Amino acid sequence: MTDDERLARVALARVVEPGDEVGGRWVREFGAVEVARRLMTGGEQLPGVSSTRWEGLLGRAARARPEQDLAQARDAGVRYVCPGDGEWPAQLDDLGDGRPLGLWVRGRPSLRMWALRSVAVVGARACTAYGAHMAATLGAGLAERGWVVVSGGAYGVDGAAHRGVLGAGGATVAVLACGVDRPYPRGHTQLITRIAEQGLVVGELPPGDHPTPSRFILRNRVIAALTRGTVVIEAAYRSGALVTARAAQRLGRFTMGVPGPATSGLSAGVHELLRADAVLVSDAAEVVELIGDMGELAPDRRGPVLPRDLLEPGAARVLAALPGRGTASADRIARGAGTTEDDAVGRLYELRALGFVERHGDGWKLTRQAMISVHGGHGQC
Structure with a gap:
């Protein structure tokens, strides 16, 4: 250059x-x-x-x-990075004739190196407490896994995601729709200044230039192109966050959505995105499994292991044959379990030793704790 x-x-x-x-x-x-x-x-x-x-x-x-x-x-500590420079992220070239002429960059790290392992987290400005919580948690989780979180520095989900990363001591990039020397929104001046000190603040507009509605929309294509994938947390049907997601789809990037309440208008756009071809994610591990390297897998999701889960199959069948309430004879239990009476009696004594059943005269019944465990405490299977 x-x-x-x-x-x-x-x-x-x-x-x-x-x-x-x-x-x-x-x-x-x-x-x-x-x-x-x-x-x-x-x-x-x-x-x-x-x-x-x-x-x-x-x-x-x-x-x-x-x-x-x-x-x-x-004078403001800002540099201008152009296509052909060593710091230019080559993935921005995917925008074709719509790629930035250059980017104004504020902060010490290399934009190109950070963009190689980055993910966008975007969403509603007027987000709910749930949206802010999910954005902050996701941002912190991604930072702890060594990922750079890119967002727009706006109120709501953007700000929460940036704060989550900063709180975890991680790397974050704010892409602005104005000059990077004049943070916008003004209420985020302190946050954006902190991002510039700990991460990067970038934008296409020259120093001192102001944002407009169209510039916000066009800024989103840079967020989408810069990153490996985009996660949307809370977005109504008409939302700039959905513009980012659709730009990511056009560019062949991964598109993800965090679900919310079906009754929430702020989740309606995300749910529509998920119904199309976005991937549902609920935490940082699931995001990294999708966009990360081979072997970066999310842990298996399963409920807690209960004592009855550890029973040998024959004993489990005998336990399931006991009624939710009252007692039953060994003969009745054997028929319910599909085994002999002698086998059922042996299993019942085993279950008694483990605290699942107790004997009452000639009958057997579940202990109170087992009743809750096996039948949910309501005498129903």
């Missing part, structure tokens, strides 16, 4: 909106230096836009001050 090329891309960052595929095609076909020259000098119009649109771009270009932007970035 030559100095002229870098300077041209910085200038174009003031002119072309993030994700503009027409501008991306210009850069691919003519080169950033030539595109910047035509725009900043009012040269020959580039193809694919109307004369009105071209005039608007020229007006923006006239106010571009790339040297000033780079100097302002340096």
Whole structure:
């Protein structure tokens, strides 16, 4: 990446909106230096836009001050990373002509190295306590397993995920829809500053630039492309988090969803995603099993092992043949268990020694504890 090329891309960052595929095609076909020259000098119009649109771009270009932007970035501890640089994450190239012209990066680690083992965690801004809990827990769990958590630095799920990672001493990246030197939302200034100190804050917009609704949406494609997969925690039907998930699907990345209550409107979008082709996950181990390396498996999920689970099959059949309430004769129990009376009596004495049954005269009955264990305490199977 030559100095002229870098300077041209910085200038174009003031002119072309993030994700503009027409501008991306210009850069691919003519080169950033030539595109910047035509725009900043009012040269020959580039193809694919109307004369009105071209005039608007020229007006923006006239106010571009790339040297000033780079100097302002340096003063704020921000660097500009372009395609071709050693720190450029190659997976962003999957965006084609919609890939960023470059990324402004605040923080010490290498963006390329961190992106190699990263996962996006996104969701509702106005999340519930459940959503915040799941985001923080998931973020911490992923951090403990050596994964980088990428999110958007917003209120709600994003902030909870970042905090979970930071609390676990892990690595996190905030991708902003504004200049990385001016944290947004303002209420997260302290959080984003901490992320910059412990992790990375990145964005496409030049220093001091402000967010807009469209920039938030376009920012999400960077989150999706940068990571191996995207996890959505709480999202309504119309949600920016779902935009990120769908971008991840288009790019061939893994898409995951954390389920919530069926009665919650904030979980409706996630559930719709799961009904399509996303994978249901409930913790960090399940996320890593999907996106991690071979052998990074989640533990088997099973309920607690109960004493009756350890019984030999014959004894278990005899235990199951006892009624939930009252006593039964050995003969009746034997018929229920499909065995002889002598075998049933032997099993019953074995079960008595283990505390499952007790003898009452000529009959046998379950102990109180066994009644709860075997029949749920209601005399029903």
